[in-house]
Amino acid sequence: MPKIAFIGTGGTIASIGSGPFDLLDYNASNARVNARAILDRTGLAETIGDIVPIDFRTFDSSAVSHTDWSELADLCWELAQDTSLTGIVIGHGTATLEETAWLLSLVLDLNVPVILTGAMRPLSGLSSDAGANLAAAIHVADAAYRGRNCGVFVVLNNEIHAPRTVTKAHTLRLNAFKSPWEGPIGTVDGLAVRFTRQELHRRPLSFGRGLLRKLPRVDIAYSYVGADGCAIKAFVNAGARGVVSAGFGPGMGTPAETKALAEAIEAGVIVVQSSRTGAGKVVDSAGHRDLGIIAGNDLSPQKARIVLALCLARGDTRDEIGRAFQSI
Ligand code: ASP
Numbered sequence: 001m002p003k004i005a006f007i008g009t010g011g012t013i014a015s016i017g018s019g020p021f022d023l024l025d026y027n028a029s030n031a032r033v034n035a036r037a038i039l040d041r042t043g044l045a046e047t048i049g050d051i052v053p054i055d056f057r058t059f060d061s062s063a064v065s066h067t068d069w070s071e072l073a074d075l076c077w078e079l080a081q082d083t084s085l086t087g088i089v090i091g092h093g094t095a096t097l098e099e100t101a102w103l104l105s106l107v108l109d110l111n112v113p114v115i116l117t118g119a120m121r122p123l124s125g126l127s128s129d130a131g132a133n134l135a136a137a138i139h140v141a142d143a144a145y146r147g148r149n150c151g152v153f154v155v156l157n158n159e160i161h162a163p164r165t166v167t168k169a170h171t172l173r174l175n176a177f178k179s180p181w182e183g184p185i186g187t188v189d190g191l192a193v194r195f196t197r198q199e200l201h202r203r204p205l206s207f208g209r210g211l212l213r214k215l216p217r218v219d220i221a222y223s224y225v226g227a228d229g230c231a232i233k234a235f236v237n238a239g240a241r242g243v244v245s246a247g248f249g250p251g252m253g254t255p256a257e258t259k260a261l262a263e264a265i266e267a268g269v270i271v272v273q274s275s276r277t278g279a280g281k282v283v284d285s286a287g288h289r290d291l292g293i294i295a296g297n298d299l300s301p302q303k304a305r306i307v308l309a310l311c312l313a314r315g316d317t318r319d320e321i322g323r324a325f326q327s328i
Contacts, residue, residue, distance in 0.1 A: 211314055
């Protein structure tokens with residue numbers, strides 16, 4: 001019989017608004033319930049076997065810190081030591097869900113699948129997607145375990161996404177989670193779970209969980225017309241060991257930003273170039289190499305930031321970090 005741990009971390013999937021029609025401003029009540037209460041309210045405790053509620057946090061996911069990541073990864077590892085466990089489902093706020101999923105996919109190598117899910121409408125709301133998403137995540141955990149497919153997956157709105165590609169692409173809609181240009185790696189309709197793109201399940205890179213206890217400061221500088229590099233200089237002054245440039249389309253900032261990045265590199269900061277476009281690869285071009293900038297491949301700025309921070313925590317050299325990004 002499946003035995004699945006359900007870790008509650010808060011988020012909209014755990015949120016209680018002022019009433020059934022409070023679908024937008026429910027954060028004002030700041031009321032979120034624990035894993036057991038989510039199972040009780042959704043009636044999912046015995047959906048598909050033994051669902052074990054595990055309390056972790058009840059916060060808004062905008063508050064997730066590096067320490068929370070470290071403790072969550074350790075918790076997953078500890079839970080997976082129970083050989084009777086067949087899967088882990090994490091209820092997470094959708095604001096930073098894609099970052100936590102990507103992070104966990106880089107540091108966990110477990111014998112059970114880890115599924116992150118959330119909701120776009122609060123648990124207490126009329127037509128909330130909390131129960132449906134949680135049920136789908138539980139079914140995917142079971143199917144993935146039976147298929148020996150023990151990676152990290154994101155499940156919302158009947159779709160299974162890879163942590164690498166998935167992003168929250170709408171502030172409010174139920175189908176907010178997308179993998180732009182790539183699409184989902186599977187679907188779930190009731191009990192019917194279908195993985196359609198197996199090749200994305202492999203781990204692109206792997207890092208030790210212990211690195212999460214010493215992640216250095218890495219910031220993201222967002223490009224826009226007229227950006228003068230002030231933010232980049234401020235990040236360096238604040239002690240950033242790395243800066244990810246969320247640049248224009250192909251992967252570049254304004255001339256003033258490029259100058260500020262060159263100065264940062266001169267000062268020993270590692271710079272990774274990504275793009276603000278939301279999809280597509282930043283090419284490892286001669287121009288980037290001449291400047292000492294590492295091309296961020298097809299990772300979004302927030303996911304490139306995680307890889308850079310992990311590489312720096314591991315003590316990688318600039319060349320090693322460049323190779324890591326090209327090998328993803
Ligand atoms: N405010 C929420 C969060 O914790 C948003 C959500 O979960 O949809 O990220």
